[in-house]
Amino acid sequence: TLDERRMNRLFIVPAAIAAIGMITGCGTIGGRQYPSLRAEAGSTYYPATLLDTYMIQMGVGGLFSSEAERNTGEIPSRPYSLAMIPLSILDLPVSLITDTVLLPADIARKPKSDQ
Helix, strand or coil: CHHHHHHHHHHHHHHHHHHHHHHCCHHHHHHHHCHHHHHHHCCCCCHHHHHHHHHHHHHHHHHCCCHHHHCCCCCCCHHHHHHHHHHHHHHHHHHHHHHHHCHHHHHHHCCHHHC
16 A cells, blocks of 8 residues: 555665665775875875775776686685675765865875975
């Protein structure tokens, strides 16, 4: 009936929003936790966005690499890649927004030698 559909919608929409909210944000935390990635990228700004794009690149590399390349440990396995790509894509807009909000803090935190 119509009331059951409305009740289902009232439950499913908030549950989906909560689920997306729980799986996103990893790049924001990880991008600020690993300064080596920022140094490797040559930028101290937008670290979460850099991490997400790096994870997407690594995931694509894991999908299209040979078994010998994956055995080196530098390229992730296919199951890991299949999980990493969609989660990183979901996290990318959230990371972009949080990086923009935290940009003044990143500027203030930048070492004087880099300015």
